[in-house]
Amino acid sequence: MAEIIRMPRMSDTMEEGNIVAWLKKEGDKVESGQTIAEVETDKATMELDTYTDGVLLHIAVKEGPVPIDGIIAVIGQPGEDWQAAIAASQGSNGAAPPPSASSEKPSPAPQPVSGEPSADEASDQRVKASPLARNIAKEAGVDLGQIQGSGDSGRIVKRDVEAAMQSAPAPAKAPAPKPVALVPSAVETPAPVTPAPSFSAPVSEGGAYEEVNLSQMRKVIARRLSESKFSAPHFYLTVEINMDKAIQMRARLNEVAPVKLSFNDLVIKAAALSLRQHPAINASWLGDKIRYHNEVHIGVAVAIEEGLLVPVIRHADMKSLSQINTEVKNQAAKAKDRKLQPEEMQGNTFTISNLGMFGIEEFTAIINPPDACILAVGGIIEKPVVQNGQIVVGNTMKVTLSCDHRVVDGAKGAAFLQTLRQMLEDPIRMLV
Numbered sequence: 114m115a116e117i118i119r120m121p122r123m124s125d126t127m128e129e130g131n132i133v134a135w136l137k138k139e140g141d142k143v144e145s146g147q148t149i150a151e152v153e154t155d156k157a158t159m160e161l162d163t164y165t166d167g168v169l170l171h172i173a174v175k176e177g178p179v180p181i182d183g184i185i186a187v188i189g190q191p192g193e194d195w196q197a198a199i200a201a202s203q204g205s206n207g208a209a210p211p212p213s214a215s216s217e218k219p220s221p222a223p224q225p226v227s228g229e230p231s232a233d234e235a236s237d238q239r240v241k242a243s244p245l246a247r248n249i250a251k252e253a254g255v256d257l258g259q260i261q262g263s264g265d266s267g268r269i270v271k272r273d274v275e276a277a278m279q280s281a282p283a284p285a286k287a288p289a290p291k292p293v294a295l296v297p298s299a300v301e302t303p304a305p306v307t308p309a310p311s312f313s314a315p316v317s318e319g320g321a322y323e324e325v326n327l328s329q330m331r332k333v334i335a336r337r338l339s340e341s342k343f344s345a346p347h348f349y350l351t352v353e354i355n356m357d358k359a360i361q362m363r364a365r366l367n368e369v370a371p372v373k374l375s376f377n378d379l380v381i382k383a384a385a386l387s388l389r390q391h392p393a394i395n396a397s398w399l400g401d402k403i404r405y406h407n408e409v410h411i412g413v414a415v416a417i418e419e420g421l422l423v424p425v426i427r428h429a430d431m432k433s434l435s436q437i438n439t440e441v442k443n444q445a446a447k448a449k450d451r452k453l454q455p456e457e458m459q460g461n462t463f464t465i466s467n468l469g470m471f472g473i474e475e476f477t478a479i480i481n482p483p484d485a486c487i488l489a490v491g492g493i494i495e496k497p498v499v500q501n502g503q504i505v506v507g508n509t510m511k512v513t514l515s516c517d518h519r520v521v522d523g524a525k526g527a528a529f530l531q532t533l534r535q536m537l538e539d540p541i542r543m544l545v
Contacts, residue, residue: 115189115198116165120179123154124455129180130154131328137169143188150185153328157422158451163188170195177272242269249274334420341482345398346518349477352530354537356493356508362540370435377413377467378438380490380512382543383536385409385429388463391529395462397483398520404483412461412481413441415448422448423481425461434543465490475511485520486529489513510537 120130131153137143148160149169171187179185184202187195240257242250249271250257260277262269327335359379366374388395388409397404409430412423424444426437447453464481469492478489491511498507512533516526536542 115170115187115193115195116167117184117198117202118149118163118165118186118188120152120181120183120185121161122181123152123159124157127154127181129178129183131178132174132176132185133158135172135175139169139172141169143167143169153330154455157453157455159454171199173199180270240269241267249278253278328419330419330422337482338479341480345480345482347477347480348516348518348523348526349513350516350523350526350530351475351511351513352534354510354512354534355498356510356537359537359540360493360508366434370438372435372438372442374434374438376469376493376510377465377490378434378441379537379540379543380467380488381411381413381426381429381437381441381465382432382434383533383540384463384465384488385411386543387529387532387536389430390532391525393525394486394521394529396485396520397462398485398517399483403485403520406462408462410460410462412458412464412484413444414464414466414478414481415445417449417451422453422458423461423464424448424453424457425459427460464488469493469510475513477513478515480515480517485517486526487515488533489515 123130133151133153135150137147137149143149143163144166145164147163149163150161152159152161165188167188168191169186170189170193173184173186184199187198189195189198241262242257247257249255250260250269253274255274255277257269257274260269260273261267262273356376359376363374363376363379388411392405392407395406395409397406408428410425410427411429412425415422415424424441424447426432426440426444429437432440444453444457447457461481461484464478464484464487466478466487467490468476469490471492473491474494475491476489478487480487489512491513493508493510495506495508497504498509499505500507512530514526514530516523
């Protein structure tokens with residue numbers, strides 16, 4: 114019997130996968146363990162392997178987003194009826210048939226109503242549709258009752274609304290609708306089935322715009338940080354640290370270290386040791402309870418073209434500065450190549466975001482859930498400082514601790530920063 118290949122859950126936060134490319138084509142022989150496609154998740158581009166021997170009979174979705182457990186392919190023996198296999202699968206779980214891969218466009222949908230509201234809102238609410246599809250249809254003035262859904266059990270999903278919007282005829286000699294009526298907001302822009310942007314025409318004469326469809330990663334960044342910012346009551350604590358001794362120590366260590374240590378390595382090590390002394394900061398909010406971690410795993414924000422990835426340095430308090438440096442460099446390189454695996458970005462108990470290398474003097478960061486705190490690190494600035502009653506040239510660095518007030522109180526956050534400052538202003542403490 115032919116086997117149905119479905120979109121697997123490749124990370125804990127994944128809701129859908131975006132098929133980037135197929136490495137096999139219909140009719141190709143495949144063996145268990147072979148990679149057949151590349152799938153973009155919210156965290157990385159990953160290889161999709163098959164655990165079935167046979168022939169790739171059918172590719173259900175050539176390119177684009179597929180929800181978790183959605184049908185993407187059928188593998189079986191030569192000549193097997195893949196359609197019967199899909200029908201049997203649908204009969205067992207009640208799922209609707211997937212969009213055909215043989216056509217570059219979604220299946221034809223009836224023309225949407227333009228300019229007129231839906232006939233009956235109550236009727237519209239009875240239509241099976243995802244929340245995102247409803248929002249897009251509402252903004253575009255599309256009647257959900259006139260759309261045939263391609264999701265599970267005929268549920269209307271974003272690609273169905275998009276197809277209806279694309280097929281809508283332009284009104285003859287009618288004034289152009291306002292952009293807000295036709296263009297979803299950037300956060301809600303649906304990823305199309307085809308690579309081309311869905312909307313790229315000029316808004317009005319003399320003006321144009323460009324839209325870039327959201328990657329899986331950007332969708333999750335937008336969702337998670339919005340949830341964090343608007344659900345966790347943030348407060349911020351800033352201290353200025355004298356980095357003169359840290360600069361001297363780094364120079365001496367780099368004379369003997371096997372790798373060239375950075376100031377970020379010193380910050381990570383100092384933060385890790387400070388967390389050991391202040392376990393209330395090394396904590397997570399879990400809704401109905403607070404988890405205080407016995408191990409220190411620090412997430413280090415890495416900027417890539419599409420946003421941020423946060424690889425995790427595990428047991429950072431137990432690692433040497435050279436080990437931290439090597440691990441951060443290796444994981445940053447993997448992040449930029451989108452080759453980090455989900456397990457390398459999970460389990461953080463605290464997060465550090467450093468923008469000092471970009472000339473940023475001071476900033477605040479949004480907490481990376483479920484962490485209770487995140488440390489925003491600015492650049493080292495040469496400036497006049499007062500030492501022993503005299504004005505001298507010094508090197509200072511500002512750091513800001515963002516705290517979830519549900520977990521951390523101001524006094525505890527301040528105590529942590531005091532210890533961190535002591536570590537960096539007298540870095541010999543980190544070696545004791």
